[in-house]
Amino acid sequence: MTYKPRHNGMAWGARCAGAALLLAGLGLIAWNERRVMDYTSAMTRHGAPVLDLGAGGRPTAGQYGSLTRVSGVPQIVDAPDDSEFNVHADAPILIRHVEMFQWREITVGGATHYELDWVDRPIDASNFAKPAGHVNPGAFPIQGRQFEAGEVKLGNFKLSEPILRAFPGRVTVPPNEKALPPNLAATFQRSGDTLVTSNKPANPRLGDLRISWEAVPLQSMTVLARIDGDTLVPAAEREGRDGFDVQVGERSLLDVLPALPEPPQAVLLVRLASFLLAVVGAWFLAYTSRLERDLLFAIGIGAVVVPAVAGVMWLAGDAMSASVWLLFAVLGAGLAIWRVQQRASP
Incomplete structure (x- = not known):
């Protein structure tokens, strides 16, 4: 069966809509990863890593020396x-x-x-x-x-x-x-x-x-201190401080350490939204081709372009994060190529 292209007006409208959605998805992921990178950089300038463990955190490998917020009733x-x-x-x-x-x-x-x-x-x-x-x-x-x-x-x-x-x-x-x-x-x-x-x-x-x-009464407490194995101890004293902070009640990390930058909100949600925009954009771009209405191909394209942009952005700052993003891009490329080959088969 020979593929017959659709009306030129419809084709151009679908292409323009697809390109706009695809670019919106790429712009959204670029903005999101930039704010995450800026937050990570600000945390690094602050000094030791700060973990917000709250009441449910447990001592695990790799935490030694980190500052943490722990809360609850002693x-x-x-x-x-x-x-x-x-x-x-x-x-x-x-x-x-x-x-x-x-x-x-x-x-x-x-x-x-x-x-x-x-x-x-x-x-x-x-x-x-x-x-x-x-x-x-x-x-x-x-x-x-x-x-x-x-x-x-x-x-x-x-x-x-x-x-x-x-x-x-x-x-x-x-x-x-x-x-x-x-x-x-x-x-x-x-x-x-x-x-x-x-x-x-x-x-x-x-x-x-x-x-x-x-x-000393038993009451809800929030402690900011350094992790030493399974014990919270004072961090190195600096600027006349004790190296730890103790406050009554359930306090957020920004309450006990207001100098910290505020973490970006809805990071995962924005990543998902950028991926969906790219998928819909790829769907419209393929709407006037042999791959029209091929959802798996659109998903593959979305999984290529969005992780590729994020991976390239992270290359200079965090090789591990960049590797994870680029791995998703490779998997997405594999899915898109497989669908092209399937649709090309007689």
Whole structure:
């Protein structure tokens, strides 16, 4: 059967429409890959790679040294414990505060007076203007301490101590006087959320001790830090920064690192749209030839021209990406050639 060309007007209209759609597809893929390349270049200038792993990311090969954003509620694997007083907390950090009822010297407007108050450090009364009658006991028999969890995880990563110590917020941890060891139970009694040595907590005496506990609360956190195996650690300090960032709540990568360039949107969708435009364009261009209405041929042409343009653009910047694009172009060329041969067969 001999192919009969269609009316010249229809042929030229189809060709013009096909060429316009094909060029639109090529222009769209060129614009899309240029913005992806610009974003990649900006990220490279920023320094180490930044991974946005969120709550579901896991330690994998090739991540070492990269900055990452990880979020979620911390998991306490090995909780902190003040074994001396049998106080525990399901928290990253437990803090014991110790205060002593001591004399304080207060000078206002040239007038000096003295009052007894709870103070969290020993006050040397020998430096007072009038030390007589205002002598303090001296060193504390019990010291304040900070207890850190043996292991805390955020998502699937462990957190290093500097990051744990930066967690914000404090909540009161009430003691359990019934759990006190016998020697301390004979000395301390509970007063509200504290333990005191006062026989009359409302009327403490000089030298009485007051002990209380606080913990860092469990709450949703976002951490930006460097990956070291399965642990998040501070990155190298620069420009006076700590090398990491800790924020309360679920924060985006741009929230915790606003200097980063904003990533391009809908990259895959634009790539698909450019491919479809090229396929429709090839369909119209072939509409007045022996390959009219051959969808596979149009797909093959679309798969040649769009990946070829993208592959050439990536050659100078990323050989791996360029290779993947050009591989698709070769496969598309193979499909188009096969369809031409099939339609040419008697």
